[in-house]
Amino acid sequence: MNLYYLLLQAQEIVSNSEAAQALTQGADAAAATAEAAQKTPNNGWMTWVMLIGLFVIMWLFMIRPQRKAQKEQEKFLNSIENGTRVITAGGIYGVVVEVKENTLLIEVDKDVKIRVSKNSVQRDPSAKKN
Secondary structure (H helix, E strand, O other): OHHHHHHHHHHHHHHHHHHHHHHHHHHHHHHHHHHHHHHHOOHHHHHHHHHHHHHHHHHHHHHHHHHHHHHHHHHHHHHOOOOOOOEOOOOEEEEEEEOOOOOEEEEEOOOOOOOHHHHHHOOOOOOOOO
């Protein structure tokens, strides 16, 4: 029984030393990672550069074209006059007969006229551009 007891204790000592060695290796790896992080202090700076670059790309491809189209639509709405061919938001094609401050009277067919909000129309793409 003493021999068995000694073998168990020896095995426990070996496993404890292996665990301590693994712990030491883990601590060494963590220290190496910390050193690598300290060697690259520009990491935070690069993150800001990437974020700013992403915002610039979004502005160039999303916000800027949308604003340009919005200004063009506003310019068109302010320049509507009698005889302008338009399309309503519902897809109805017609010719403007009467222009008021917020509404338009559109002739859809011979003797068929509808009154629509000025903001619900857009330029007819098949109409000739002046």
